[in-house]
Amino acid sequence: MSQVTGLLGMLDGIVVLDATQVMAGPYCAMLLADMGARVIKVEPPAGDSTRSMAGARGNDSAAFNAVNRGKLGTIIDLNTEKGRSVFKRLARSADILVENYRPGVMARHELDYEALKSENPRLIYASISGHGQTGPWAEKGGFDLIAQGLSGLMSVTGSPTSGPVKVGVPITDLGAGLFAAIGILGALHHRSTSGTGQHVDTSLVDAGIALSVWEAAVYFTTGDVPAPLGTAHRLSAPYQAFRCADGFMTIGAANDRNFQKVARVLGHHEWLTDDRFSTNTQRIAHREELARLIELETAKQPVASWLSEFEKAGVPCGPILDYEHALATPQAIAREMTVDVDHPTLGPLRTLGTPIKMSATPLDPKRRGPMLGEHTDDVLMAAGYSSDEIEQLRYAGAIG
Numbered sequence: 001m002s003q004v005t006g007l008l009g010m011l012d013g014i015v016v017l018d019a020t021q022v023m024a025g026p027y028c029a030m031l032l033a034d035m036g037a038r039v040i041k042v043e044p045p046a047g048d049s050t051r052s053m054a055g056a057r058g059n060d061s062a063a064f065n066a067v068n069r070g071k072l073g074t075i076i077d078l079n080t081e082k083g084r085s086v087f088k089r090l091a092r093s094a095d096i097l098v099e100n101y102r103p104g105v106m107a108r109h110e111l112d113y114e115a116l117k118s119e120n121p122r123l124i125y126a127s128i129s130g131h132g133q134t135g136p137w138a139e140k141g142g143f144d145l146i147a148q149g150l151s152g153l154m155s156v157t158g159s160p161t162s163g164p165v166k167v168g169v170p171i172t173d174l175g176a177g178l179f180a181a182i183g184i185l186g187a188l189h190h191r192s193t194s195g196t197g198q199h200v201d202t203s204l205v206d207a208g209i210a211l212s213v214w215e216a217a218v219y220f221t222t223g224d225v226p227a228p229l230g231t232a233h234r235l236s237a238p239y240q241a242f243r244c245a246d247g248f249m250t251i252g253a254a255n256d257r258n259f260q261k262v263a264r265v266l267g268h269h270e271w272l273t274d275d276r277f278s279t280n281t282q283r284i285a286h287r288e289e290l291a292r293l294i295e296l297e298t299a300k301q302p303v304a305s306w307l308s309e310f311e312k313a314g315v316p317c318g319p320i321l322d323y324e325h326a327l328a329t330p331q332a333i334a335r336e337m338t339v340d341v342d343h344p345t346l347g348p349l350r351t352l353g354t355p356i357k358m359s360a361t362p363l364d365p366k367r368r369g370p371m372l373g374e375h376t377d378d379v380l381m382a383a384g385y386s387s388d389e390i391e392q393l394r395y396a397g398a399i400g
Contacts, residue, residue, distance in 0.1 A: 008036065009034075009363070009364065010035050011032060011035040011036045012036040014032070014038065014095045015094045015096070016029055016033070016037045016039040016096040017087075017090055017094040017096070017097045017098070018040060018041045018042060018098050019042045019097065020099060020100040021050070021100065023050075023067060023144070023170055023173040023177070024100055024128045024172075024177040025177065026048070026068050027173070027177035028126065028176075029068075030068060030070065031178075032184065033069065033071050033367075034069075034070060034354050034356075034364055034365050035361075036363075038072070039070065039071040040072045041068060041074065042074055042090075043073065043075055044075070044078070047059055047372045048064060050067070051063075058345055060346055065368055066351055066352065069351065069365060069367050069368060069369050070365075072370060072374075073371060073374040073376070074375055074399070075373035075400030076399050076400075077398055077399070077400070078109055080397060080398045081398075082396050083393075083397075084109055084110070086380065086393065086398060086399060087111060088119070089384075091116050091120060091123065093383065095123070095124060096126065097116070097125045098126045099126070100127070100128040100129060101129075102129060102130075103138045106127075117197065121195075122195065124198060125197065125198075125199050125200065126202070127200070127201050128204075129203050130143065130147060130203060130204050132205070133201045134201070142204050142205065143204075144173040144204060147204035147208050148167060148172055148208055150208070151204075151205050151209045151212065152212055152215065153212065154166055154167075156212075156215055156226050156228050158230070159230040160228055162228070172205065172207045173204060175204075176202050176203060176206070179206075179210070180202040183202060214233075214234045215234065218235070229287075231250070232287060232291070233254070235280075235284070236253075237253075237280065237284045237291075238253050238259065238283065238290055239252050240291060243295050245301055246303055247302075247303050249306055249319055250318050250320060252315075253315060254316075256279070256280065258315055258316065259271075259277070261310075261315045263277075265309050265313045266294065266298075276290070277290060307319065337352065338350055339365055341367060341368045352365070372400075376399055377390055380399070
């Protein structure tokens, strides 16, 4: 039940075993926690490495909380035989297991899908890795930066003169986590009719490729290798950022009607009969020339003035905000895209809200991440361990 709304979450009663670290896996499991699942975070004795990032205090940090809210925290050392035994016991009653170790690691520990499904055929086992569980590169390590390069994303990010540029956010990490969550939800529906779980396999590189929708369409259709275009759109023009007297703004004239409005606002009715700009295809062919002409006009007035004029005309447009301002707009506030939580170590903590708004089963992002090992005893007792057994496991170094 949501701590915030008092309503049951859409995944109420679902138990998730979260054996992930850093970004992609924790983000996937956090989405499930937001949806109401009981997520058990399994950490090694030293904890998830994000606990030492972003202004850490002791074993807690804003970075860890950003992708681990609403979870139960346990320490289980999977490098010990007894730790693996505990993990297997928890997996027997779990609905979902999420892991993001390098392919082969869980198999060596006899904790892979093939090893666990015989004891829990209903288990949905999600693996997130750099390159996927199959293929000649499966056992290579992978980070977001590497995946952005391999997937083609960096080749189309930046400008023609900048050289390759990384997307500012860890897009392949987040994408792989999102795709894994989608696969898990689909597997849950399949299990509701079949009674059996399955293995969900997503990767950072696959996510980067899958997100390259327009770029792949252009390449498959024309054979032309997509190049970086700065802020411009590959299939629409004008659709990019333009310099104004005091900064930049965006204009999204993605069809003929909106382009006509842009021409009228800028006082250039002759553009409407100019063959270079008569259709979207022609505007794309003359994208740079059109952008130069538009910017000659937009540079004459400040952003606020142009925003007023374009909005009156019904042209999609907007300012380019930094995060200080983006998180504080009236719309972001109204949509609760930032929330405040209390943390015993970090104090009042502001974090991101959820972009998923559900009318009957709202998500609950207003919870903190667990302290390191905070719920180990509670989780093991719920799994049937006695207090004496827990102390023996802790003495043996299997749990913390």
